[in-house]
Amino acid sequence: MRHTMISAAALGLTLAAGAALADVTPAVEARQGQFKLYAFNLGPLVQMAQGNIDYDADAAGVAAANLAALVSVDQARLWPEGSDNATIEGTRALPAIWDDLEDFASKFSDLQQAVAGLEGSAGTDLDGLRATLGPVGAACSACHEANRAPE
């Protein structure tokens, strides 16, 4: 019995060490690529909303639909333990994410809801785009405020 317990403890330690050593680089690169795709599709929408380029209903609709598809990607494998900025280089993801994963998930769900609103209105007219883009930016910032370190 005693032996079994010690073995279990040893096994647990091995698993923990194994998990810590697992390479998180692909996950970090994938999630950073995901955010680049968000930004790439937000680009024309922000430009139109700010009046820097002419409003184009088709282009706005496509960009919003792309965003909706992007935020539906399951996040589970993109945020492994040990991929925070206290543990590794090359990320600004704060340990706060893993301290409160429920809050992180809730902020992500806020983003999905805001993008759903954008998808419904971005291709209708400029006022619709402007009214629904603000909440998307606010959802981005809400998570960056709590979970992303300054550069």
Add this chain to the structure above:
Amino acid sequence: MAVVTSRTALGLGVVALIGAAAFIGLTRADPLPRDTQEALAALQPDPEAGEAIFWATGCASCHAAPGARGEDRLVLAGGRRFETEFGSFAAPNISTDPDRGIGGWDLAAFASATMQGVAPDGRHYYPAFPYPSYRLAELQDIVDLKAFMDTLPASDRANDPHDLRFPYSIRRGVGLWKRMALEDGWAVTGDLTEAEARGRYLAEALAHCAECHTPRDRFGRLDRDRWLAGAPNPSGDGRIPGITPATLTWSQSEVAGYLSSGFTPDFDTAGGTMAAVVASLGQLPREDLDAIAAYLARVPPVE
């Protein structure tokens, strides 16, 4: 021998007394000058104009409850904590609650707090509260700001104490710091256009950009030779970026667009403490944000 000892003790006692008297004198909190009080009383409060001042000064960024969004940012219940090298500061309740907030304050108390950093009971406020910037504000704006804040909801949340390291825990010491650190003039001088001057007023007096974006010396004084050149994050990891023309390469319209929406020119969004700043500044009219951008272009470039 005994005589020498008692003389020495007497001497030390005198020195200690002089030292204590000097400390008390140098650290005393000055009340609001009488002419300022009279000038305040002569001004007509305009709460609608005060709302713009409220968003420019960013009160909600620190005094709204942690994580508050939208309308909840108008409930200035306090409670947010700032972990700094001096210890942990707790933002107080500045809602209209008469007991736990500042609902019972008159205009002189409000002006004394925001412009002199002196509480109604005569104690100094720590400069985590940006009165070193607000003291450059127009009295009319202070009057309007109070009139607007008087319309906001009350919260009965009780204040948390600060938790500071010695010697910063000695509040009287702030009086000494004020004598060394407070500035009366603008940091950016020279011939400014009307828009640039408006931007300077917004940035230096109200929005207090320098409190985080300018590095400090070992006494915690802002380094005016490196104005807005970037600084260590005062409450966390990383650096607050430089925003002089040497490092901020965005166009003026991109700067104003960012302050309005939070979107950077490459369509990232504001994060960290800047997210709350944008949530406040974004409420200002576009011409004010353009003015801030015009001002930033006139800040001496420092890498």
